[in-house]
Amino acid sequence: INECTNAVLPCQPGYTCINNIGSYSCKRNVVNCGRGYHLSADGSHCVDVDECVGSQNPCGEGHFCMNFPGSYRCECKTGYYFDSISRTCIDENECRRYPGRLCAHNCENTPGSYYCSCSKGFKLSPDGRNCEDINECEGNPCSQECANVYGSYQCYCRRGYQLSDVDGITCEDIDECALPAGGNICSYRCVNVPGSFQCACPVAGYTLASNVRNCQDIDECITGRHNCSGTETCFNVQGSFRCLIFECPENYRKSGDALRVDSTETVRCIKSCRPADTSCILDPVNTVSYTVISLPTYREFIGPIEIIFLRAASPAFPSVQPEIVFRITEGNTRNSFDVTKRYENTITIGVVRIVKPVIGPFTSTLKLEMDSYLTGQLSHRNIVYVTIYISEYWF
The missing domain is CATH 2.10.25.10 (Laminin)
Incomplete structure (x- = not known):
């Protein structure tokens, strides 16, 4: 009986049934698979080997593997080019190949590709190529005022402050x-x-x-900020006030005509002798006047400063023009003052001057004598007491 012709083969797949006398035997089939193939699990046929699958990638960096029946092929990935000499895929530097065309600012090459970056003060746009200005002022980097400029920002300070040289963002008070x-x-x-x-x-x-x-x-005399009595006269001085009492000497009385002196307070006393008082009548002093003046300390003293002007009265129709002599006889202890004479429209004027720097507070009362001479003889004398108040300040 030929068992090998039965409908159900007695041998397993991959084996051939051989009929023997009274029996049969199974012989393994021999299948020769060429390169790139391997025998199927049942040993009946050859199956393609996928070389691209698994950890053993037959292609190097920059390649990708493509399987074909019985073989495979290595091709260069995007961003690489095939070098015919080394027969390898080499990274293509797109930034160097297309300068200024790929990125708005900076192009950075990477293996198989590139990426765009932006300069300081900019950020990459959603398209990955262009750069947008960053509004740094939204983050309040400045201590006071911030102005956004293209690619940067500038800090500003309000009036009275200056920008720090150290960090350029802090505002420092200007002293x-x-x-x-x-x-x-x-x-x-x-x-x-x-x-x-x-x-x-x-x-x-x-x-x-x-x-x-x-x-x-502050004029305390006008504003009422003084404590002078009703018998005293309030005189304003620089930074304060003085309460003054002007009393005429014996044999003199106050005159309603004030002496022509450039001052704020002046009292003129004229001689008033009793009929039998010969010594009073022969006294050459006709008038005694009192005046006060308030001055600041002159911060810059560059020469004589004229402070008082005394105008000598002359007869209406003089037959002989008198000679007027001005003198300081008392009070000029520091020799800080002098008096000079000048003529203006036939009027004789005595000018009191400060001739040396005087630092206040300082008070001095000068006695000025105005002597009138006719034909060399003293005809009469007028005396003026000038009290000078100099403040310690220059204003």
Whole structure:
């Protein structure tokens, strides 16, 4: 019986049934698979080997593997080119090949590709190529004012502040009082405050002027800020006041005609002798006057300063023009004053001058004598007492 012809083969797949006398045998089929193939699991046929699958990639970096029946092929990935000499795929530097065409700012090459980057102050647009300006001011980087500029920003400071040289973002207070011109900002004292400055005046006797920089004297006599009695005359001086009483000497009485002196308070006393008082009648002093003047300390003394002008009265129709002599006879202990004579339209004028720097506070009463001579003989004499108040300040 030939078992090999039965409908159900007695041998497993991959084997051939061989009939023997009284029996059969199974012989394994021999299948020769060429390169790129391997025998199927049942050994009946050859199956293609997929070389591209698995960890053993037959292609190097920059390649990708393509399987074919019985073989495979290595091709260059996008961003690589095939070098016929080395027969390898080499990265293509797109940034060098297409300069200025791929990215708006900076092009950075990467293996098989590239990426775009932006300069400082910009950010990459959604398209990955262009750059957009960053508004740094939205993050409030400045201590005061921020102005966005293309690709950057600039910090600014409000008036009275300056930008720090250290970080360029912090605003530092300017000490206006310490500037080279700070000594001239205020007439008395400069007080620095954040972002500005304020001028201050002496505690008493002065107030800040409308320009808020200069100090001006308070006239206590006008404002009523004095304690002078009803018998005293209030005289305003720089930064204060004085209560004065003008009394005529014996044999003199007050005259309603004030002496022509450039001053605020002047009292003129004229001689009034009793009929039998020979010594009074023969006394050459016709008038005794009192006047006061208030002056500041002159900060810059560059020469004589004229402070008082005494005009000598002359007869209406003089037959002989008198010679007037002016002298300071008392009170000029420091020799800080002198008196000179000048003529203006035939009028003789005595000019009292400061000839040396006088630093206040300082008070002095000068006795001025105006002698009138006719034909060389003293005809009469007028005396003027000038009290000078000099403040310690220059304003």
